[in-house]
Amino acid sequence: MDEDMKALLERALGPFPDDCDLPLPPMGLSVEEERQQRLRDLAVAFRVFGKLGFSEGVAGHMTARDPEDPDLFWVNPFGMSFNQIRVSDLICVDHKGHVVHGRRPVNAAAFVIHAQVHEARPDAVAAAHTHSLYGKALSSLGIPLDPITQDACAFYNDHGRYDDYRGTVLAEEEGKNIAAAIGGHKAAILRNHGLITVGTTVSAAAWWFVTMERSCQAQMIAMAAGTPTLIDHDTATLTHSQIGSDLVGWFQFRPLWEQIVATQPDVFE
Template identity: 65%
Template sequence: MNAPHIAAIGPQSEGAALPTPPTFDSIEAERQYRKEQLAAGFRLFGRFGFAEGVAGHITVRDPENPDHFWVNPFGMSFSHIKASDLVLVDHRGAVLRGDRPVNRAAFVIHSHIHAARPDVIAAAHSHSVHGKAFSSLDIPLDPITQDACAFFEDHGVYSDYRGVVNEAEEGRRIAAALGSYKAVILQNHGLLTVGHSVAEAVWWFITMERSCQAQLLAMAAGRPKLIDRETALITREQVGTHLAGWFQAQPLWDQITASEPDLFV
């Protein structure tokens, strides 16, 4: 990994190396890795308190069949999901592997995102408290903190809430609002993030939720001072890249896989 890609890297000994996203010798190995990452992502969502009944879903594209994606079984606790529990569904809605149903909204939203964005490997959505609260304001995140700059001019706002997402047309509109960004705020609903890996998509969700919380607190206390556009864009290039998103998730991955190894089953 080249140092410029990780803004915070400092002095290191000769030969020292930072972890980088893995490569694979077979489709089967990559598929298993993606499923394990997805299960770990759900465990993190459970630990962060992002569950709200049966709402919320994370998906990862199958490495062999790009129009297929793995998703959580409908109605299963985030905190209990294992790699073997995941369901494989195609963009037409057919369940190809798994013995439990899929959340209709998960299929409608994620099928259109994966179809519209071939670069997206994973997408994450849940009804987290601060994301829900912030979404009711129908505004984008402001560049008021270093962390929020990851999303500066790189997230959309979907301002056409029409109830629970059950229709294909709304899935298409959400995908259009996401556009080429890493995230979209769904008005009166919550947050949705995407990435080139499960780790990246999950990290963007976690830090976006926290950025919503920070802005809500700052707005309640007074008038937040915005970071100027030039500095915000520079900061985005430091903390908002695909590699930075993947790398910042690694401490969380280490924690969850060490404390909940049953997720690999």
């Protein structure tokens, strides 16, 4: 294992022996192998989102940038249940919203948001946005995600806010504004709309969405019960450095990934 990778992981997971059997993000793949890996991860992530109840009718989308052509990205077909998406169902679209692979249409809002996010963030391999319950609820309050738990510290000083909701996102300018709200962060809260996350891998982007949604839920519950105690700045900053990297996000998503692969093998069809 690469020493830098090992050091980063041990900060979050604790020490482990050099010969331990630990899954690692695939490295050194060919373009075609990388494409297939991203498609497999994307299909699995949709199944996870479906299992966790993040769907809301036809709303919600997740994208993965094509490893060969950065102007193309893979996305879920419009109107298909997250619970049924397979690798073969994913469609590929360009930054003009034209479907270049697949026979189903793309969600227009998905194109507007994700195209601008991918353009603004060349480092972002993947982006995730759905209308999950607690993300929507917290977004209506116009407040940030506070460092009240260890998990929430992954977003400490690392999420933006977009406070100018103007209806369903169909205008390019709106997409640009959302991308600007994310900035260099891993996520943003879109007021009266929900959450959006990005990552250098599909699994990282998916995990940030999962744990951000749960952190929103924890904050809402804590606020309903009383006044949450915030983790102090230095501790929150330290915790962010331990658990806030995309590599750690990839590992955090792995148990969910393996559950889907074991119980729903058709996801790779």
